[in-house]
Amino acid sequence: MPHILSQKIRSWFIATNSAERVWMMASIEFKLRYYENKLGLMWALIKPVSQIVMYYLVFQVLMNQQVENYVIYLFVGLLLWQFFTEATSGTVKILQTKKYLYEYTNMKKIEIYLASMISSAIGLFFNLLIFIFGAIIAGVYPTYHYVFFVLIFTNLFLLSFGVSLILSNLFLLFKDITQIWGIVVGFGFFLSPILYRGDLFSSKLPLLDYLNPIAGIINNTRNILIYSQPPDWSMLMFDLTYSLIIFLIGFVLLKKYSPKASELI
Numbered sequence: 083m084p085h086i087l088s089q090k091i092r093s094w095f096i097a098t099n100s101a102e103r104v105w106m107m108a109s110i111e112f113k114l115r116y117y118e119n120k121l122g123l124m125w126a127l128i129k130p131v132s133q134i135v136m137y138y139l140v141f142q143v144l145m146n147q148q149v150e151n152y153v154i155y156l157f158v159g160l161l162l163w164q165f166f167t168e169a170t171s172g173t174v175k176i177l178q179t180k181k182y183l184y185e186y187t188n189m190k191k192i193e194i195y196l197a198s199m200i201s202s203a204i205g206l207f208f209n210l211l212i213f214i215f216g217a218i219i220a221g222v223y224p225t226y227h228y229v230f231f232v233l234i235f236t237n238l239f240l241l242s243f244g245v246s247l248i249l250s251n252l253f254l255l256f257k258d259i260t261q262i263w264g265i266v267v268g269f270g271f272f273l274s275p276i277l278y279r280g281d282l283f284s285s286k287l288p289l290l291d292y293l294n295p296i297a298g299i300i301n302n303t304r305n306i307l308i309y310s311q312p313p314d315w316s317m318l319m320f321d322l323t324y325s326l327i328i329f330l331i332g333f334v335l336l337k338k339y340s341p342k343a344s345e346l347i
Contacts, residue, residue, distance in 0.1 A: 104193050108200035115201070134160060137277055149279055151308065154217050158307055159276035159300050161209045166242050166296060167267050169202040173246040174253050174260050177340065191340050195250075199243055206235075217307070225310040233318060234303050241295055241325035247332025251339045275300050295321045 134156050149155050176198060183189045214224060252259045274296045284291060291297045298321045302313035 100190075100193060103189065104197045104200065107189075107194075107197035108204065111197060111201040112204045115205075129164070151217075151220050151222060154213065154220055154222060154308060155304065156277070157209075157213050157216065158304050159274070161206060161213060162238060162300055162303060163271065163274060163276055163296065164209075165202055165206040165238065166245075168205070169199055169242040170245045170249060171263065171267065172202070173198050174249045174263060176246075176250050177254060191336065195243065195246060199239065199246070202242075203235075203239065213307070222308055227306045227310050227312060230306045230313050231303065233322075234299060234306065234313065237295075237318065237322050237325055238299050240322070240329050241299075244325060244327075244329030244332040247336050248328070251332070251335040254339050254342070270294065270296065273297075291317065292320060295324045 134153060137156055137160075173195060176194060177184075177191070180194050183194055184191050217223070249259055249263055273290060273294055291301070298314070298317040302318055302321075305311040305313055
């Protein structure tokens with residue numbers, strides 16, 4: 083299966099017209115998400131900033147979290163979590179909402195998923211630039227460790243892509259998956275080290291770092307972007323393996339059920 087998958091990815095990558103088509107669709111989707119609103123792209127910033135203000139008041143001012151530079155600490159967790167939830171929740175019904183693309187054009191279903199993922203990634207990198215600007219103001223400066231973020235982002239992208247494939251194909255079989263995923267996301271937010279220090283989870287729930295791959299991704303990103311440290315390599319390798327398995331499961335489901343998408347929707 084990995085060999086077949088690599089061949090398909092390589093053959094798709096060589097076909098530059100497909101790559102251009104995916105990028106065009108991703109950029110259009112990103113623009114439509116914001117530019118139809120009065121404030122446009124500013125909403126990509128307003129949403130995380132408003133969450134940061136709210137959580138800062140509750141957890142830092144009222145509950146006195148003992149975390150240095152809590153605002154940028156919080157920002158890292160929120161921007162990664164926002165990408166994951168946006169990429170996964172936004173694609174649950176993609177085989178239904180984008181049915182016209184794979185039925186009446188020559189776009190492949192995997193390209194439609196990829197365009198949606200890239201659209202979410204554009205938002206992530208926009209917020210990452212805002213984070214870097216805010217971190218510099220707080221006295222936390224970029225270092226060569228930032229290069230490791232490429233690995234972390236690959237991990238996050240692969241995980242989100244895999245979950246998206248699984249959810250959207252399960253949606254073909256039972257529509258309740260939308261509500262179920264909403265509950266899972268709600269639990270996942272508070273079971274991830276977004277609002278709290280990562281060591282609190284490790285001490286109270288040591289297995290959570292391994293059961294919840296987002297936890298390792300967030301902790302490693304903070305090591306890189308805030309503390310100028312290399313990632314925890316054992317955790318990174320575990321998370322990458324975890325994400326690859328999830329992606330392969332999603333890819334198998336796509337191959338099995340997507341040909342029947344029009345019938346099942």
